[in-house]
Amino acid sequence: MKKQTKKTTIHEFVHKTKPWYRNGSVLILSIAALFIFIGVLTTIQPAYRLSSSTINEWTRQIKGSSFLYLVGMENRAFESAYPDDYQPLHTSDVAFRLTTSLKPEDPRSLLGKELPGFQQFDREILVAGEGTNYTNLTVESSAPLDVVLKEREASLPEEQDKETEENEGEKEEEDSSSQPTTGDRKVVFIYNTHNRESFLPHLPGVDNPDEAFHAEVNITKVSDELKKRLEEHGVGTQVDHTDNTGELQEKGWDYTADSYRASKPVVEAALAGNKDLQFVFDLHRDSMGRDVTTKQIDGKDFAKIMFVLGSENKHFEKNLQLANKLHHLMEEKYPGLSRGVEKYGGPGRNGVYNQDVSENALTIEFGGVDNNMDELYRSAAALAEVFSDYYWDAEKVQGNP
Numbered sequence: 001m002k003k004q005t006k007k008t009t010i011h012e013f014v015h016k017t018k019p020w021y022r023n024g025s026v027l028i029l030s031i032a033a034l035f036i037f038i039g040v041l042t043t044i045q046p047a048y049r050l051s052s053s054t055i056n057e058w059t060r061q062i063k064g065s066s067f068l069y070l071v072g073m074e075n076r077a078f079e080s081a082y083p084d085d086y087q088p089l090h091t092s093d094v095a096f097r098l099t100t101s102l103k104p105e106d107p108r109s110l111l112g113k114e115l116p117g118f119q120q121f122d123r124e125i126l127v128a129g130e131g132t133n134y135t136n137l138t139v140e141s142s143a144p145l146d147v148v149l150k151e152r153e154a155s156l157p158e159e160q161d162k163e164t165e166e167n168e169g170e171k172e173e174e175d176s177s178s179q180p181t182t183g184d185r186k187v188v189f190i191y192n193t194h195n196r197e198s199f200l201p202h203l204p205g206v207d208n209p210d211e212a213f214h215a216e217v218n219i220t221k222v223s224d225e226l227k228k229r230l231e232e233h234g235v236g237t238q239v240d241h242t243d244n245t246g247e248l249q250e251k252g253w254d255y256t257a258d259s260y261r262a263s264k265p266v267v268e269a270a271l272a273g274n275k276d277l278q279f280v281f282d283l284h285r286d287s288m289g290r291d292v293t294t295k296q297i298d299g300k301d302f303a304k305i306m307f308v309l310g311s312e313n314k315h316f317e318k319n320l321q322l323a324n325k326l327h328h329l330m331e332e333k334y335p336g337l338s339r340g341v342e343k344y345g346g347p348g349r350n351g352v353y354n355q356d357v358s359e360n361a362l363t364i365e366f367g368g369v370d371n372n373m374d375e376l377y378r379s380a381a382a383l384a385e386v387f388s389d390y391y392w393d394a395e396k397v398q399g400n401p
Helices: 002-043 052-059 064-072 076-081 091-100 108-114 145-149 162-173 220-232 244-251 255-273 316-333 373-398
Strands: 124-128 188-191 237-239 279-284 294-297 300-303 305-310 338-344 361-366
Touching: 124 316, 145 244, 188 220, 188 255, 220 237, 220 279, 220 373, 244 255, 255 279, 300 373, 305 316, 316 338, 316 361, 316 373, 361 373
Parallel strands: 188 237, 188 279, 279 361, 305 338
Antiparallel strands: 124 338, 294 300, 305 361
C-alpha cells in the first residue's frame, strides 16, 4: 500500500506540474514575440514607425479629464480637480477613438476621409497668430511647371525705402565691438525649394496669383536680405541659389510632387560640407492675398510670417519648439507680424518638407502674392532681429563664446 500511495503521489505531482510547463511555454513564446515586435519596429522605415507624435495624436483623442480619472484611481486627491462638466471615462468610447481616429462630436474626422479634397481644408493650427483661423491658412504653390517657367517681365526697385536706409546708417554708427559674432562660422543655412515664387507688385501685367513666378525677381531676394540682416547681428549665414525649378525641368519631374525631392540633396550637401550649420530655413511665398499676409506696425506695412511644420518628419517635436519660440519672441517685439505655426501633412501631402535633415529646420512663409519687396525686407529685418536674440541667448545658456 505504501508503494501504491507513493506512485499515486508522484503521478499527482506530475499531473499538477503540467500547467506550469504550459505556462512557461507561453511565457517564453511571449518574450520571443516581444523581441520580434521590437525588432520590426526598429528596422522598418522611419515613415512607418510609431513616433511620439503618433502617440500624441492618439492621446489627443482622449479628454484631459479622463487622465485625471486614471490618476484619481490611485490618488483620491486628484478627484477634486474634475471639471464641473466631467463625465466618467467610458472605455468603449476611448477604444473607438483610438482604433478609428474618429471623434463622434467632430464630423470633420469622418468627412475628411470620405469627401474628395476635404482634407485640404482640414488642417491643424498649432499656434494661432493674430487673425489666423482655418479659413486663411497657407496655400502652397501648385501651378504646372510650364506656367512656373514662363518668361515674364519684372521690375524691382533699385534702392530700398528711406526708412531702411536710415536704419542701416544708424547701425553702422554703433560700436561693432559690442556685437557678438560667429566669426567665419556659418550657422544658418537658407534655401528656397520653390525658388521662382514671385510677387504681383513686381510683375507688370500679371494679375493672376497662379502666374506669380519669375526667374530672378522672386523669394530668393528675401533670402539674401535675411542673410544680410542676420550677419548684421553677428550670425553667420549661408544662402543657396540653386535653381530647383530648373532642376525639375531637366529631370522631367513634377513641380508639385517633386520640388522637395529636388531640393533635398542641396540641403544634405550643405550640411555635409559645413558642420557648423545649426539651423535650416526654407523660405517660401504664400499664395494668400494681401488682407491675410500684411500687417501694419508703427505706420509701416510688413509682410506677415507663418511657420509651417511637416507632421511626418522625425524631428517634428524639436522643430515645433523652435517655431513656437520664434513666434512668441516675434509677438513681443512685433505684435501681429507672425501668423502662427501650422502643421501640414496627411494623405496627398509631403508631410516632411526636408525638415528631417535637422532638429532646427523650418519652412517659413514670407508674405503673399500681393506683398512688395519693401514690406518683405522689413519682415526679413524683423525676423533677423528676433532670431539673433534667440540665438545669442541660447549661446549664453550653453556657455559658448
